[in-house]
Amino acid sequence: xxxxxxxxxxxxxxxxxxxxxxxxxxxxxxxxxxxxxxxxxxxxxxxxxxxxxxxxxxxxxxxxxxxxxxxxxxxxxxxxxxxxxxxxxxxxxxxxxxxxxxxxxxxxxxxxxxxxxxxxxxxxxxxxxxxxxxxxxxxxxxxxxxxxxxxxxxxxxxxxxxxxxxxxxxxxxxxxxxxxxxxxxxxxxxxxxxxxxxxxxxxxxxxxxxxxxxxxxxxxxxxxxxxxxxxxxxxxxxxxxxxxxxxxxxxxxxxxxxxxxxxxxxxxxxxxxxxxxxxxxxxxxxxxxxxxxxxxxxxxxxxxxxxxxxxxxxxxxxxxxxxxxxxxxxxxxxxxxxxxxxxxxxxxxxxxxxxxxxxxxxxxxxxxxxxxxxxxxxxxxxxxxxxxxxxxxxxxxxxxxxxxxxxxxxxxxxxx
Amino acid sequence: xxxxxxxxxxxxxxxxxxxxxxxxxxxxxxxxxxxxxxxxxxxxxxxxxxxxxxxxxxxxxxxxxxxxxxxxxxxxxxxxxxxxxxxxxxxxxxxxxxxxxxxxxxxxxxxxxxxxxxxxxxxxxxxxxxxxxxxxxxxxxxxxxxxxxxxxxxxxxxxxxxxxxxxxxxxxxxxxxxxxxxxxxxxxxxxxxxxxxxxxxxxxxxxxxxxxxxxxxxxxxxxxxxxxxxxxxxxxxxxxxxxxxxxxxxxxxxxxxxxxxxxxxxxxxxxxxxxxxxxxxxxxxxxxxxxxxxxxxxxxxxxxxxxxxxxxxxxxxxxxxxxxxxxxxxxxxxxxxxxxxxxxxxxxxxxxxxxxxxxxxxxxxxxxxxxxxxxxxxxxxxxxxxxxxxxxxxxxxxxxxxxxxxxxxxxxxxxx
Numbered sequence: 001x002x003x004x005x006x007x008x009x010x011x012x013x014x015x016x017x018x019x020x021x022x023x024x025x026x027x028x029x030x031x032x033x034x035x036x037x038x039x040x041x042x043x044x045x046x047x048x049x050x051x052x053x054x055x056x057x058x059x060x061x062x063x064x065x066x067x068x069x070x071x072x073x074x075x076x077x078x079x080x081x082x083x084x085x086x087x088x089x090x091x092x093x094x095x096x097x098x099x100x101x102x103x104x105x106x107x108x109x110x111x112x113x114x115x116x117x118x119x120x121x122x123x124x125x126x127x128x129x130x131x132x133x134x135x136x137x138x139x140x141x142x143x144x145x146x147x148x149x150x151x152x153x154x155x156x157x158x159x160x161x162x163x164x165x166x167x168x169x170x171x172x173x174x175x176x177x178x179x180x181x182x183x184x185x186x187x188x189x190x191x192x193x194x195x196x197x198x199x200x201x202x203x204x205x206x207x208x209x210x211x212x213x214x215x216x217x218x219x220x221x222x223x224x225x226x227x228x229x230x231x232x233x234x235x236x237x238x239x240x241x242x243x244x245x246x247x248x249x250x251x252x253x254x255x256x257x258x259x260x261x262x263x264x265x266x267x268x269x270x271x272x273x274x275x276x277x278x279x280x281x282x283x284x285x286x287x288x289x290x291x292x293x294x295x296x297x298x299x300x301x302x303x304x305x306x307x308x309x310x311x312x313x314x315x316x317x318x319x320x321x322x323x324x325x326x327x328x329x330x331x332x333x334x335x336x337x338x339x340x341x342x343x344x345x346x347x348x349x350x351x352x353x354x355x356x357x358x359x360x361x362x363x364x365x366x367x368x369x370x371x372x373x374x375x376x377x378x379x380x381x382x383x384x385x386x387x388x389x390x391x392x393x394x395x396x397x398x399x400x401x402x403x404x405x406x407x408x409x410x411x412x413x414x415x416x
Numbered sequence: 417x418x419x420x421x422x423x424x425x426x427x428x429x430x431x432x433x434x435x436x437x438x439x440x441x442x443x444x445x446x447x448x449x450x451x452x453x454x455x456x457x458x459x460x461x462x463x464x465x466x467x468x469x470x471x472x473x474x475x476x477x478x479x480x481x482x483x484x485x486x487x488x489x490x491x492x493x494x495x496x497x498x499x500x501x502x503x504x505x506x507x508x509x510x511x512x513x514x515x516x517x518x519x520x521x522x523x524x525x526x527x528x529x530x531x532x533x534x535x536x537x538x539x540x541x542x543x544x545x546x547x548x549x550x551x552x553x554x555x556x557x558x559x560x561x562x563x564x565x566x567x568x569x570x571x572x573x574x575x576x577x578x579x580x581x582x583x584x585x586x587x588x589x590x591x592x593x594x595x596x597x598x599x600x601x602x603x604x605x606x607x608x609x610x611x612x613x614x615x616x617x618x619x620x621x622x623x624x625x626x627x628x629x630x631x632x633x634x635x636x637x638x639x640x641x642x643x644x645x646x647x648x649x650x651x652x653x654x655x656x657x658x659x660x661x662x663x664x665x666x667x668x669x670x671x672x673x674x675x676x677x678x679x680x681x682x683x684x685x686x687x688x689x690x691x692x693x694x695x696x697x698x699x700x701x702x703x704x705x706x707x708x709x710x711x712x713x714x715x716x717x718x719x720x721x722x723x724x725x726x727x728x729x730x731x732x733x734x735x736x737x738x739x740x741x742x743x744x745x746x747x748x749x750x751x752x753x754x755x756x757x758x759x760x761x762x763x764x765x766x767x768x769x770x771x772x773x774x775x776x777x778x779x780x781x782x783x784x785x786x787x788x789x790x791x792x793x794x795x796x797x798x799x800x801x802x803x804x805x806x807x808x809x810x811x812x813x814x815x816x817x818x819x820x821x822x823x824x825x826x827x828x829x830x831x832x
Contacts, residue, residue: 004673004676009531009532009554047478051471054470055471062461064664066665067461101691104686108688114425130689206423234418248484259421267428267431271550272521275666
């Protein structure tokens with residue numbers, strides 16, 4: 001029997017399996033309504049168009065679409081992406097775009113190229129779990145900064161940067177998801193974006209702007225991306241077609257200063273040589289047809305309805321003391337339970353009740369957020385949303401007031 | 417102006433761009449016959465079958481094929497891969513297989529999960545460049561062991577392991593490409609495979625068996641894979657459909673002990689969440705049809721013809737003192753020039769002459785192999801092979817004997 005433990009790297013020994021992923025397995029069973037995943041609604045996938053495009057690519061361009069590609073990615077797709085980004089005021093040359101396996105690979109690449117064990121980075125409280133996992137693998141110290149309804153609190157950010165500077169440290173970057181954040185659903189105001197850029201400039205650090213949901217806006221006005229406001233060129237911009245098109249193609253990308261992209265290309269060479277030419281050719285051909293933008297309003301309308309359904313159900317069902325965010329877009333909202341309740345400990349009973357979510361603590365690099373949870377509204381149907389929130393509210397009432405609950409429960413048992 | 421250099425990790429600062437990749441760009445120009453790449457012949461891609469299968473997948477299974485998948489990979493494909501491996505005597509459960517973006521990502525995963533800066537690994541002299549790049553990113557010491565016509569020389573391997581043991585070190589693994597090695601074309605005999613397993617057992621280390629070309633055998637008898645001879649379970653087995661099907665799908669995989677695969681799954685979660693469900697569904701459906709094995713003989717026959725064409729051209733054109741391997745399969749052969757010639761220095765004149773190759777030094781972790789080169793015979797046509805080898809031989813003659821060359825050159829100029 002070989003003792004494999006002795007062979008594992010420090011990175012492997014410290015990595016934990018994702019709570020979300022493990023939950024997705026449990027939540028897939030039986031009658032559970034799952035608000036745990038982050039899956040887009042499969043009804044939004046442009047199946048017929050993808051069939052037509054896949055066939056066209058294999059009919060007319062197979063020798064290229066089935067061959068090795070360049071590490072940087074399909075040049076046609078990079079040109080399309082530069083045009084796609086321009087609609088948001090992002091002026092990027094195709095050469096400064098690197099195509100990745102979802103934006104998760106872009107996060108890993110950023111870690112690989114910029115992070116050394118012991119480095120500091122700054123992130124939001126709460127923050128995207130996949131980002132935390134990607135950076136944690138490089139054994140860095142993550143400094144969390146509190147969010148309010150308008151984004152990261154600038155006084156707290158300034159204080160965190162000053163504290164690091166006093167210790168002779170400069171964080172490698174500040175990691176943010178400024179539009180309909182995963183997990184909180186919060187969108188940064190333009191003022192906060194400008195304050196972030198000013199502070200990053202003052203303390204000489206970079207910004208990693210992870211922006212997978214930007215097109216999924218169903219209310220309010222869109223402030224410009226941070227990268228579009230950045231005149232110093234300190235922002236790396238990450239995005240993906242997982243929400244606008246389909247995750248199954250795994251088309252993400254990273255855009256940024258040439259010096260950084262060049263290092264990322266070299267790193268990606270060692271990591272996978274190149275991504276699949278086939279999925280890239282399909283995405284490029286689909287974008288060339290120009291249909292992606294015109295179909296987005298329908299997708300966005302669908303998510304607006306689902307978000308509204310969830311907000312109405314929360315309004316209807318939740319007891320006093322429970323609060324939640326009201327996202328202007330995206331796939332998630334964020335629930336805060338009364339202090340003293342522990343969303344992590346409530347998960348097993350919730351699954352027994354037939355509802356799943358992700359406990360908020362997973363998104364806090366400082367171990368906080370015990371009384372919070374992330375709810376996904378893009379995947380469940382409106383009927384499931386109503387039923388799932390009712391189940392969740394029953395559980396919250398029971399957990400908030402055990403004595404009252406017992407009476408209530410007896411009552412319902414009688415009336416069943 | 418931001419000084420990005422100060423932000424880069426040690427891994428990023430030490431990584432070099434791949435010689436092969438840079439060459440591929442140069443060699444793609446004009447009239448150059450390129451033996452530099454490692455591309456399969458696009459004539460071998462089963463385009464019509466892939467068209468039919470892609471259409472079937474998108475018609476019948478789009479909600480799954482366009483959605484996020486599990487990190488481990490499509491369960492149907494993993495089941496197909498277990499069956500595919502069984503034909504070579506490899507008994508692997510689907511759960512012990514992890515699907516990767518080409519086998520390059522499997523190499524990176526092995527590095528991520530097993531390697532710590534300063535660790536030692538053992539590899540062949542010469543060795544696959546992509547493997548060296550993957551492991552170099554983890555800042556390890558690579559101990560090269562000489563190859564002869566039958567594989568790694570066992571006395572040299574034993575000596576390398578003893579020297580490490582005397583220094584209190586145990587290499588994390590021995591990395592080998594035992595079938596039609598890239599770059600040398602050499603196949604390990606069964607005896608050598610068994611000696612490797614015995615030495616790995618004696619010194620308590622693991623084996624990474626990278627086997628992308630196994631199905632591409634056009635002469636001789638196949639010895640079993642090392643993993644099939646391994647009764648202790650110390651071998652990680654890597655393979656890919658890039659040569660048997662098409663690289664554009666980027667379907668590779670890693671099979672091994674459950675304890676290692678589990679860590680690799682966790683690491684891959686942080687690296688890209690999951691690979692594209694679409695390409696995996698296509699590969700699974702193609703394998704389920706059962707047509708892949710039956711079409712291989714035609715692919716193999718094509719590569720046999722091309723290899724023969726290259727061997728005959730070398731025989732015909734090369735001056736005395738030049739030797740080469742005679743592969744029983746795969747995509748490459750290996751040329752040794754007379755001592756004193758430098759294949760690296762000859763590359764610019766070769767490109768001017770209209771022929772490209774990869775200098776052998778790139779494949780040597782110890783900086784050796786200056787008078788060697790790797791030639792690819794799978795991609796060029798038979799006519800290009802004849803012409804390219806004639807150009808290469810002209811250059812070799814010129815570089816070996818400048819005086820004679822001058823006379824010869826004058827002669828040909830007159831007769832032009």
